[in-house]
Amino acid sequence: MEKAKETYVLKMDNIAKEYYGNRVLKGVNLHIRPGEIHALMGENGAGKSTLMNILFGMPVIHTTGGYEGTIEVNGSAVTIDTPLKAMELGIGMVHQEFMLIPGFSVTENIKVGREKSVPNLASRLFGPSMESLDFKAMRKDARKALKTIGLQIEEYVKVAGLPVGYMQFIEIARELDKTGIQILVFDEPTAVLTESEADRLLEAMRVISSQGIAIIFITHRLDEVMAVADSMTILRDGEFVARKEIKDTDVVEIAELMIGRKMEKLVDNDQEDLRAIDDSQIAVSLRDYRVNMPGEQVKGIDLDIKKGEIFGIGGLAGQGKLGIPNGIMGLYKAHGQVKINGQELNLAKLGDALDHKVAFVSEDRRGVGLLLDESIEQNIIFSAMQTNGKFLKKIGWMQLYDAAAGKSHAEEMVKTLDIRCTGIRQPAGALSGGNQQKVCLARALTLEPDILFVSEPTRGIDIGAKKLVLEYLAKLNREQGMTVIIVSSELMELRSVADRIGIVSDGKLACILKPDDSDADFGLAMSGAWKGGRKDA
Amino acid sequence: MNKKSKFNVWDFLFQNKVVLMFLVLCIGATIASKQPLTFVIPELFTRIARNSFIVLSLIIPVIAGMGLNFGIVIGAMAAQVAIFFTTYWGLTGIGGFAATVALSTPIAVFFGFLVGKLFNYMKGNEMIGGLVLGYFAEGLYQLLFLFIFGGVIKLNNSDLMIATGVGVKNTIDLKDTVKYALDTVPMLTIVEVGFYLTLIGLGCSAAFKVVKKQAVDWKAVAVKAVAAAVVYGLTFIKPVERFLSADRLLLLSAVELGCLLTVLWQAFLFARWKMLSKRADEDSILEPLNTQKMIAYVALAAVVYGLTYIPALYKVLIAVKLPVMTYLCIGALCGFNNILMRTRLGQNMRTVGQSRTVANAAGINVDKTRVIAMIFSTVLASWGQLIFLQNVGTLSTYGAHTQVGQFAIAALLVGGASVQNATNKQALLGIVLFHTLFIVSPLAGKELFGDPAIGEYFRVFVSYGVIAMSLAMHAWKKASKPKLESDGEGSAEAA
Amino acid sequence: MRNPLKPLVEKFGLPRVIIVSFFLFLIAAAGMFQMNLMQLLSDCLRRWGMYGILALAMVPAVQCGIGLNFGISMGIVGGLLGGLIVIQFRVAEMPSLVAVHPLFAMWVAVLLAIVIGVLLATGIGYLYGLLLNRVKGSEMTVTTYVGFSIIAFMNMMWMLLPFTDGELIWPNAGKGLRNTISLAASFSNVMNKTLAFTIGGVTVPTGLLLFFFLMCFLVWLFMRSKTGMAMSAAGANPMFATAAGINVNKMRIIGTVLSTVLAAVGILVYAQGFGFIQLYNGPMMMGFTSVAAVLIGGASPRKARIAHVLIGTFLFQGIMALGLPVANQFIPESNLSEVARLIISNGIIIYALSQVKGGSGRE
Known part of the structure; x- marks a missing residue:
């Protein structure tokens, strides 16, 4: 409308941020006009959450050395150093996980921490915390806020029994009830909603923005952006890529911008590819495969992975790619048919995958992958001892640990994988991320598997170790014919080692792509434009 | 919504299982x-x-x-x-x-x-x-x-x-x-002290408001003070004074007083509702009077009072x-x-x-x-x-x-x-x-x-x-x- | 100037430094009062062996992930029943056994009691383990009260169980079992006396200590077995264990059963050294004493080793053994040492609890 003036309610310029020498934001700009819906897009790790943490003055920013750049709210420069300050400036946030109390009524939830109260004799003597609550005034406020977003519920009902979709609205109502709210951040609000609920939410966003409140909308779903946003900012690897008006762009361009044209080679493929992959030899076959892993739900996947190939599984966080290996290994409840080398896996039986010579390196190294207090030796030999009965000697009826055998194997592994440590007795928790990952790998290899699942192999490790790990995986595949399945959020790394890449979106397989397919294809597949649809390759 | 209207006996029993179990246990043990x-x-x-x-x-x-x-x-x-x-x-x-x-x-x-x-x-x-x-x-x-x-x-x-x-x-x-x-503080003293405390409280409250330059509802203060004074005044009536000079209250009297107060309270509620409904404006939401509940309370008070005439209970009371x-x-x-x-x-x-x-x-x-x-x-x-x-x-x-x-x-x-x-x-x-x-x-x-x-x-x-x-x-x-x-x-x- | 004690305090925790200093102080004080140090040392050794196995019961419990097992009373009850049955049938007085050697008869009696106790404790421990698998994350609170409850329940049972032997039941008209039952006619001090010798005034209860060490060795062996290592992994990181195909709940039950069984053995070893079986509320606080002992030895609610048992029990019981006579020098006929026991044992438990961050989460 009045574009010539270009007044912004929020201007963040040249924002940069370092975490322990690691630059996660490299001069990012974010400009928001009053009353517009502005989409903030980017892959995982693009810097969206860091940017929002800076906007909210979260302690994590200020305990790690603050940020660079300027923030202006309504044209005047501000420093936001506490969440309280952000609140005073009229910046609110609708959380992805609900910050609601089920046992409280809608009113109480909306007014939590900001109750209205009237003074009484006790409060005059002992201070304002003894003031009695003014339920009538609170109910009135709640009703007003609910009316704003068009939610038809009674303000006195308890939140506990309400459907999930309503809870999001109550969160929004709470933010709206804060006085002088100007900017409202929605952090992936539709992730937990059904389709019709999501539509209602988008409608509510339009209503809110029409009242002059600007909305920053963080999402991965391109269709939602196209439907509701006025403008957008794209970040990639902590860098500012573009600010676009939605009417000037289209889905394909956005997808391309998100993925980027950068294509470094992570792996030196000097080895000749002598593999003969037989299309009829299926190593892993999934049919209507579902996994109930919180935050990474798999909602029915059909997939065949050929024997001897390196298969990549990509997709954004929370879309379900991590659920695939975790379900097979029995860490979360899984349903459907899983065949390993033609034999059906009993998903209800713990450890059945291990018995079928499937090994797994978990994405959660510290939580699932390691016994942090135990020695490197223990960590390496443990699974093979429990599953294959290795490193045990029999004395009478007892099966005792064969310390000599375990020690020599662990030392060998430390040498082969170049694990940097003071000795095999060092606790695994004391190692660096890269070396911990190698220990996890060593344990998986000690099982001598046919099929190796590696989840997020390079998360949180430095570039040198990254390369080494990926090259080692490629070597295992080339030399031993091991089927390797890499699950990763980093598309680049999948595209540099995998033969085929399956993209998972919303718990379903969006498509299978080749490493040299176009960026736009990858971008569209990951952003849910092909929901459960297009299959080729 | 339907749940509320249909009172489910099993749900009630299940939710109160601990209490019911102990109730049975107590009755059984008492009989034994x-x-x-x-x-x-x-x-x-x-x-x-x-x-x-x-x-x-x-x-x-x-x-x-x-x-x-x-x-x-x-x-x-x-x-x-x-x-x-x-x-x-x-x-x-x-x-x-x-x-x-x-x-x-x-x-x-x-x-x-x-x-x-x-x-x-x-x-x-x-x-x-x-x-x-x-x-x-x-x-x-x-x-x-x-x-x-x-x-x-x-x-x-x-x-x-x-x-x-x-x-x-x-x-x-x-x-x-x-x-x-x-245990042995006489009721008379309690009423007396209560009276003075009420006066002090009212005084302080008013004083605070005056100091803070807020409006004081003098009428309400006066009404409360008078009410307190009336209650205090009652204690000067001889039979009341005699009754209150004791420090223990017979359970029988307590039950009788309780019944009386219940009836009086319901009457007061009714009267207040009548008064409020006369000058009700749209803004204030007047909760509808639950007459059924009131009648139930009064009836209950009457029944309880009646029960005190049962000799076995009377002996206990x-x-x-x-x-x-x-x-x-x-x-x-x-x-x-x-x-x-x-x-x-x-x-x-x-x-x-x-x-x-x-x-x-x-x-x-x-x-x-x-x-x-x-x-x-x-x-x-x-x-x-x-x-x-x-x-x-x-x-x-x-x-x-x-x-x-x-x-x-x-x-x-x-x-x-x-x-x-x-x-x-x-x-x-x-x-x-x-x-x-x-x-x-x-x-x-x-x-x-x-x-x-x-x-x-x-x-x-x-x-x-x-x-x-x-x-x-x-x-x-x-x-x-x-x-x-x-x-x-x-x-x-x-x- | 940095405080030279600081690294020491950081490594072992303030309470442990205090307790060790207190122990050293007691030795110095005992020396100063010219008490018979050799006799006190004998007392330390005796208590070490007596209480050791009860403290050892904490190791499998902590390692399998249920944390400090305040509910070892579950096992204690089993052990007590074993002891009572053996007395009821007067095993130690069977002529055929006594004919071999009186000490042999006593050993048969105590071992039989242990076998019965172990069998009962296995059953109880299994049920107990099932319960604990349902209450993950709050085991300590639950075990404490389940432990108290079983003691209170057995108080009724002691009145009602059909034991008839004169040693066991109240003489005259009383009903039920006695409060304290003498073991003089059955297996009193059988372990303490076996192979005991005195060297330089110090009496070494060889049999007792050997039995204690044997138990420690067996637990150590188990911890190095396939199952034992799986159990430790299940306790340290349940997700890790699951990923390795280990049934975490089963491992927790194994650990609980083992802990309960050790408690049953422990109470019998304690009883034979003490010379009496204490029923009713006697064993109520045994759980607390044992927990305190391993904690003093350096264990935490997440990790306990055999070494913690050995060191902790020796220190704790050493303080008890030295404390009483030393306190009597300060204030005659006082129960200052009882007060010290309350403060030390509960103080160390509070310290350990306040170190646990965020309940039972990983890391």
Whole structure:
């Protein structure tokens, strides 16, 4: 409308941020006009959450050395150093996980921490915390806020029994009830909603923005952006890529911008590819495969992975790619048919995958992958001892640990994988991320598997170790014919080692792509434009 | 919505299973003990007077999410330190009792603060922590009473100290000091003091407003003052004065008064509603008058009054004499628990109790709120212990506090409370059931097994068992909750 | 200037430094009062062996992930029943056994008691383990009260169980079992006396210590077996164990059963050294004493080793053994040492609880 003036309610310029020498934001700009819906897009790790943490003055920013750049709210420069300050400036946030109390009524939830109260004799003597609550005034406020977003519920009902979709609205109502709210951040609000609920939410966003409140909308779903946003900012690897008006762009361009044209080679493929992959030899076959892993739900996947190939599984966080290996290994409840080398896996039986010579390196190294207090030796030999009965000697009826055998194997592994440590007795928790990952790998290899699942192999490790790990995986595949399945959020790394890449979106397989397919294809597949649809390759 | 209209008997039975089980147990044990109600009921009312206050002191920490406060033992210790000193100084009567309360309060505040601080270090482990802390404090308490009193602090009083001069005697007789100090406050005095307090309160309130230059509703103040004066004036009528000059109230009179007040209250509600509805404007939402409920109340009052004419009940009712002041204190604490929850602080406590994460995000100082809850509970527990001691009349120096937490918590749970939810009603119901069992179980044991000891062991087992069961059920629910949630998602998924 | 004690305090925790200093102080004080140090040392050794196995019961419990097992009373009850049955049938007085050697008869009696106790404890422990698998994350709170409850429940049982032997039941008209039952006619001090010798005034209860060490060795062996290592992994990181195909709940039950069984053995070893079986509320606080002992030895609610048991029990019981006579020098006929026991044992438990961050989560 009045574009010539270009007044912004929020201007963040040249924002940069370092975490322990690691630059996660490299001069990012974010400009928001009053009353517009502005989409903030980017892959995982693009810097969206860091940017929002800076906007909210979260302690994590200020305990790690603050940020660079300027923030202006309504044209005047501000420093936001506490969440309280952000609140005073009229910046609110609708959380992805609900910050609601089920046992409280809608009113109480909306007014939590900001109750209205009237003074009484006790409060005059002992201070304002003894003031009695003014339920009538609170109910009135709640009703007003609910009316704003068009939610038809009674303000006195308890939140506990309400459907999930309503809870999001109550969160929004709470933010709206804060006085002088100007900017409202929605952090992936539709992730937990059904389709019709999501539509209602988008409608509510339009209503809110029409009242002059600007909305920053963080999402991965391109269709939602196209439907509701006025403008957008794209970040990639902590860098500012573009600010676009939605009417000037289209889905394909956005997808391309998100993925980027950068294509470094992570792996030196000097080895000749002598593999003969037989299309009829299926190593892993999934049919209507579902996994109930919180935050990474798999909602029915059909997939065949050929024997001897390196298969990549990509997709954004929370879309379900991590659920695939975790379900097979029995860490979360899984349903459907899983065949390993033609034999059906009993998903209800713990450890059945291990018995079928499937090994797994978990994405959660510290939580699932390691016994942090135990020695490197223990960590390496443990699974093979429990599953294959290795490193045990029999004395009478007892099966005792064969310390000599375990020690020599662990030392060998430390040498082969170049694990940097003071000795095999060092606790695994004391190692660096890269070396911990190698220990996890060593344990998986000690099982001598046919099929190796590696989840997020390079998360949180430095570039040198990254390369080494990926090259080692490629070597295992080339030399031993091991089927390797890499699950990763980093598309680049999948595209540099995998033969085929399956993209998972919303718990379903969006498509299978080749490493040299176009960026736009990858971008569209990951952003849910092909929901459960297009299959080729 | 349909659920509400259809009253499900099975749901009701299931939700109140603990209470119902104990109700059956109590009735059974009472019958087995072959004791007349004229013995059991008066005994029960004595125990209600003694123990209610301390059980009610458990409610605030439950609401603040700190579970069952096993640390009230420490409050009891504060009370006993205070009562030791006032006995040593020779303070007596209601004045002595007031001095003891005044002395025990700062000690309990200090202890409560320390306990609260410590509990902030062991969030999620408060209950086991509180229990162990109780034993730890027991060690320090013994150190104080056995060695420091007399050993380090020289105390000369052969009535209190062991012959060697170091250490306090096993039992301290309170007969000549504060025994029945609170129980024997005459009703007349209570009304009189109440009248003056009301006047002071009204005066202060008005004065504050005047100083702060706010509008004062002088008419309302005057009406309240006059009402207070009228009530006070009634006490000058001879028969009323005679009735009020006693310190104990016959249970019969209490029931009659209760019926009368119920009817009067309903009449008052009706009158007020009539008046308000006359000048109602659109803005104020007048809740519709529930006439059915009112009639039910009046009818109930009439029925209860009628029941008093049944000879068997009449015999029981004239056998019980209630110490008025003590019961008033218990009632006041119930009121306090309720009113606190309607203040900003109380709402913060509830929020913290429901979810520390949400409370933090809403800008509530979680740690501070928890410490305050702990201080409240400890202070109230120390007062409760003083009420207990003045009624019992002897202080068993090394034993009076040891089982306080155990029995108070068991009583609360028997009333249907849980680790996360407790109300005044549950506390009072629990006391009635638990102490009935306490009175009759040795006698029932004697009748059934020929040995009262079995009954005694049984009631101890009950107190431990009910706590163990409640804790296990709470932990069970907590552990299976995430599973349920994910199952729910799974089924939504399938559908 | 930095405080030279600081690294020491950081490594071992303040309470442990205090306790060790207190122990050293007691030795110095005992020396100063010219007490019979050799006799005190004998007493330390005797208590070490007596209480050791009860503390050892904490190791499998902590390692399998249920944390400090305040509920070892579950096993204790089993052990007590074993002891009572052996006395009831007067095994130690069977002529055929006594004919071999009186000490042999006593050994048969105590071992039989242990076998019965172990069998009972296995059953109880299994049920107990099932319960604990339902209350993950709050085991300590629950075990404490379940432990108290079983003691209270057995109080009724002691009145009602059909034991008839004169040694066991109240003389005259009383009903039920006695409070304290003398073992003089059955297996009193059988372990303490076996192979005992005195060297330089120090009496070494060889049999007792050998039995204690044997138990430690067996637990150590188990911890190095396939199952034992799986159990430790299940306790340290349940997700890790699951990923390795281990049934975590089963491992927790194994650990619980083992802990309960060791408690049953422990109480019998304690009883034979003490010379009496204590019923009713006697064993109520045994759980606390044992927990305190391993904690003093350096264990935490997440990790306990055999070494913690050995060191902790020796220190704790050493303080108890030295404390009483030393305290009597300060204030005659006082129970200062009882007060010290309360403060030390509960103080160390509180310290350990306050170190646990965020309940039972990983890391």
